[in-house]
Structure formats: structure tokens, C-alpha cells
Amino acid sequence: MFQSSISVEATLAEREMGDGHEIVPYTKSFIHITGYLMAWRLALAAITYASDANQHQYSAYLRQSNLLQRLLLSLFKLMPQTPVVNEVKLEQGGDDKLPLTMFNTPLHISPLANTTSQLLAHQACKVYYECVSRIPAAVRQWFISLDRHFQPVVDGFTTTYVSPLLINQEMSAINNSSTKFDNMTMNTMLSHRNTPLLQSLVFWKQNVDQKFEGIEECFICYYVLHGTNHQLPKLLCRTCKKKFHSACLYKWFSSSNNSTCPLCRSLF
Ligand SMILES: [Zn+2]
Numbered sequence: 001m002f003q004s005s006i007s008v009e010a011t012l013a014e015r016e017m018g019d020g021h022e023i024v025p026y027t028k029s030f031i032h033i034t035g036y037l038m039a040w041r042l043a044l045a046a047i048t049y050a051s052d053a054n055q056h057q058y059s060a061y062l063r064q065s066n067l068l069q070r071l072l073l074s075l076f077k078l079m080p081q082t083p084v085v086n087e088v089k090l091e092q093g094g095d096d097k098l099p100l101t102m103f104n105t106p107l108h109i110s111p112l113a114n115t116t117s118q119l120l121a122h123q124a125c126k127v128y129y130e131c132v133s134r135i136p137a138a139v140r141q142w143f144i145s146l147d148r149h150f151q152p153v154v155d156g157f158t159t160t161y162v163s164p165l166l167i168n169q170e171m172s173a174i175n176n177s178s179t180k181f182d183n184m185t186m187n188t189m190l191s192h193r194n195t196p197l198l199q200s201l202v203f204w205k206q207n208v209d210q211k212f213e214g215i216e217e218c219f220i221c222y223y224v225l226h227g228t229n230h231q232l233p234k235l236l237c238r239t240c241k242k243k244f245h246s247a248c249l250y251k252w253f254s255s256s257n258n259s260t261c262p263l264c265r266s267l268f
């Protein structure tokens with residue numbers, strides 16, 4: 001990887017950021033850069049699937065060796081300023097709301113495919129996306145270290161083309177994984193609470209912590225802590241033995257016009 005970065009950097013030395021000069025397919029430099037970018041995709045996948053301890057070592061190595069910084073600089077020389085894909089391939093995707101770019105369209109690398117000079121740019125976009133999504137802290141560190149002329153370029157490009165995809169990906173990951181927490185799905189909480197995201201997250205964490213301590217949640221709102229008064233479910237149904245927040249239960253009484261347990265319907 002180290003040798004490879006040196007030769008890729010030599011090839012790209014004369015290029016400016018996003019100057020759009022294309023490297024002719026099947027030339028030595030073209031093949032070399034393709035191999036280099038493929039190797040990085042493998043390395044990034046390996047880091048993601050490694051154990052926690054190994055992940056830590058990998059990222060420490062990336063930091064010390066300066067390899068990631070060099071990769072990111074090369075990527076910004078390879079990616080076009082406007083990575084929009086012209087030919088619209090409807091069946092192959094992209095999100096409905098987002099324009100088709102090299103970030104959200106599939107990349108085909110095959111010895112049989114008709115290789116265009118766009119391939120390297122497309123590949124570079126994919127590698128950049130994987131860096132941002134798989135090792136975000138390392139990329140952020142690199143970003144902070146940039147000089148003030150280059151920083152806005154990286155910021156603008158990333159915000160326009162990468163962030164919307166990343167946000168979609170992360171939110172759907174949260175929604176899918178939160179099914180593990182039974183009825184306390186992140187999605188329900190985010191769409192029902194009128195508080196800033198951070199506050200909601202803190203509230204959600206409190207709920208998770210309480211849940212793991214073995215306290216049963218309220219069987220009306222499915223939270224351990226009540227959403228507004230932060231009380232625990234204290235009212236116990238003598239028949240089904242389920243607990244409810246007093247606020248939730250009184251709301252139920254008044255909306256149902258009688259005072260029966262919402263679960264077993266016995267008189268409270
Ligand atoms: Zn409740």
C-alpha cells in the first residue's frame with residue numbers, strides 16, 4: 001500500500017483538485033490507480049469487519065503512517081468537481097429524491113465491460129464514500145488538519161454529494177437495529193418528541209439504561225421514563241400485574257370514559 005501510494009502520487013502530482021483531466025484507460029497509470037483504489041476498498045472493508053481491538057490498531061496505523069491522508073488527497077484529485085452521472089439508468093437506482101451521481105450509482109469493474117475514462121473518477125468517489133462511512137473519525141481528523149483554502153472545497157463537496165446519502169444510510173441502520181429494543185424504537189421516539197435531536201438521544205439512552213436494569217416499561221407508552229414528567233411506571237394492575245405511568249393511565253381513563261385496565265379490561 002505504501003509503495004503504491006508513492007507511485008499513484010507521482011502520477012497525480014501534476015493534477016489540480018478536480019481539474020477533470022482524464023487518465024486514458026488501459027495505460028500503465030490507469031491500471032495502477034485502479035489497483036490502488038481496489039486495494040483500499042478491500043482494506044476499508046477489512047477494517048469494518050475486524051474485531052474492536054483490531055479496528056483500533058488499524059486506525060492507529062492509518063494515522064501514524066499518513067497513508068489515509070495521502071489517499072484522501074489523491075481522491076480529491078481524481079473525483080470530478082461535479083460527479084453527476086449524465087446517462088440516466090432508472091432501474092439501477094439512485095434515490096428518488098437525489099440526483100444520480102457517482103456516489104449512488106453502481107460501479108462496474110469487469111475485464112469485459114467497456115472501460116471509460118470515467119471509471120477512475122467513479123472508483124475514487126466510491127472509495128471516498130467508504131472512507132467517510134467506515135472510518136469517519138479518521139477522515140474528520142484529516143479534514144480538521146487541512147489548510148483554510150482546501151477545507152471549504154472538501155466541505156462543500158462532501159455536504160452536497162456525500163452527506164445526504166450518508167444520513168439516509170445511518171438513519172435506516174438506526175431504524176433497523178432499534179427493533180432489538182422491542183417497543184422503544186428510535187424511529188417512534190424521533191417522530192413523536194418535540195425536542196432537539198440531542199435531547200431525544202439523551203432521553204432514549206436513559207430509557208435504555210433503565211431497561212437494562214430490569215425495570216419494566218409502562219404498557220401504554222412503552223417507555224420506562226415518562227416522556228414529560230420523567231416518572232417511572234408506578235400504578236400496578238392487580239389482575240394482570242402490568243405497570244403504567246399515572247399520567248398515561250389517567251389519559252387512558254379519560255379517553256376511554258371508564259377506569260379499566262387497558263390490557264386486561266378489569267376494573268382498576
Ligand atoms: Zn406511560
Ligand SMILES: [Zn+2]
Nearest residue numbers: 237240261264
Ligand atoms: Zn390489567
